[in-house]
Amino acid sequence: MGLQRNVSLSTGLRYKGHSPFWAYILHRIGGAGMALFITIHIFSTFADQQGWKIGGLVNNLYTSVPFQIFILFCVLFHAINGLRITILDFFPQKLMPYYRQIIYVQLALFVLVFGFAAVSVVATALGRM
Amino acid sequence: MEVTFKIFRYNPEKDERGNYVTYKIDAHPNDRVLDVLEHIKGKEDGSLSFRRSCAHGICGSDAMRINGRNMLACKTLIRDVGDHITVEPLLGLKVAKDLIVDMEPFFENYRKMLPYLINDSPLPEDGKERLQSPEQRARFDETTKCILCAACTTACPSFWANDEYYGPAALMTAHRFIFDSRDEGAEARLEILSETNGAVRCHTAYNCTEACPRGIHITQAIGELKLAMVTGNID
Numbered sequence: 480m481g482l483q484r485n486v487s488l489s490t491g492l493r494y495k496g497h498s499p500f501w502a503y504i505l506h507r508i509g510g511a512g513m514a515l516f517i518t519i520h521i522f523s524t525f526a527d528q529q530g531w532k533i534g535g536l537v538n539n540l541y542t543s544v545p546f547q548i549f550i551l552f553c554v555l556f557h558a559i560n561g562l563r564i565t566i567l568d569f570f571p572q573k574l575m576p577y578y579r580q581i582i583y584v585q586l587a588l589f590v591l592v593f594g595f596a597a598v599s600v601v602a603t604a605l606g607r608m
Numbered sequence: 609m610e611v612t613f614k615i616f617r618y619n620p621e622k623d624e625r626g627n628y629v630t631y632k633i634d635a636h637p638n639d640r641v642l643d644v645l646e647h648i649k650g651k652e653d654g655s656l657s658f659r660r661s662c663a664h665g666i667c668g669s670d671a672m673r674i675n676g677r678n679m680l681a682c683k684t685l686i687r688d689v690g691d692h693i694t695v696e697p698l699l700g701l702k703v704a705k706d707l708i709v710d711m712e713p714f715f716e717n718y719r720k721m722l723p724y725l726i727n728d729s730p731l732p733e734d735g736k737e738r739l740q741s742p743e744q745r746a747r748f749d750e751t752t753k754c755i756l757c758a759a760c761t762t763a764c765p766s767f768w769a770n771d772e773y774y775g776p777a778a779l780m781t782a783h784r785f786i787f788d789s790r791d792e793g794a795e796a797r798l799e800i801l802s803e804t805n806g807a808v809r810c811h812t813a814y815n816c817t818e819a820c821p822r823g824i825h826i827t828q829a830i831g832e833l834k835l836a837m838v839t840g841n842i843d
């Protein structure tokens with residue numbers, strides 16, 4: 480009957496959800512980013528062991544400052560957001576009515592921790608130059 | 609004021625795919641989106657198809673995406689959505705024609721929740737009502753407000769990804785009976801909710817809560833169900 484049910488990624492992303500929806504999307508980006516990092520890390524170690532040149536190149540990629548900051552973002556956002564979800568899951572009646580406010584607390588915490596971590600990475604990189 | 613209405617159109621007898629048609633309408637800021645749709649159907653293009661019945665936010669027929677968000681057309685004022693309004697069918701259900709979607713998968717999930725009172729115990733001595741206190745009634749009051757409009761289920765990213773997921777509206781129905789002190793089917797329903805496509809597919813994106821035209825705290829109710837599944841406690 481009629482048009483097929485088909486919610487493409489872009490249609491889904493265009494839905495006008497609020498802050499928890501964006502946290503949901505970033506949580507998945509964070510998870511995918513970590514999976515990507517672990518995959519290329521395993522690959523580069525393997526390639527190094529085999530004496531393949533590409534191992535060093537991949538190594539350079541993920542030790543670069545932008546990639547480190549990206550991974551920091553992935554890990555910290557995923558962890559802090561996951562913590563919020565878990566805490567709320569334990570107290571649905573007490574905490575979930577305040578889910579909007581709690582998102583702001585989470586964001587403030589994230590900006591603080593991520594900002595500190597990112598600045599440390601950049602300062603270390605500059606110190607090495 | 610002049611309002612530009614961009615409406616998703618799809619005629620299964622003619623069109624391969626859907627397209628958008630724009631109408632410029634003279635409307636009052638206090639008109640509802642439904643009023644303008646009625647105007648277009650009555651005066652501009654009689655082939656425009658959409659569902660409506662009560663026109664007062666009770667029957668749940670006219671949920672649709674208005675400016676990218678699920679709402680009831682009969683409860684949405686023009687002044688609240690601006691003068692450029694895009695109207696599209698709900699996401700995640702097949703489009704039958706224009707703004708009408710096939711609701712059958714949605715109701716199929718609803719039926720899976722055993723949406724009726726289960727109580728095989730003998731009636732009270734006087735043979736009349738099974739009484740409950742105001743507190744017991746208040747425990748599930750929130751989820752009795754559901755009008756099955758599907759705004760929540762079709763706003764849920766887990767449902768977009770997998771329509772086997774029972775969806776928030778079906779879970780609301782389960783909540784409504786599980787926490788009813790007169791009902792004895794909680795165990796059976798919690799069993800159903802524990803299936804792969806049950807409550808665990810809720811990833812707390814809160815799109816359902818934001819979309820609900822009755823203001824039900826849906827994600828919270830699902831959270832209560834998850835907790836009941838784990839602890840077995842339905843107080």
Ligand code: FES
Pocket residue numbers: 659660661662663664665666667668669670671680681682683
């Ligand atoms: S027409 Fe009944 S809810 Fe809108």
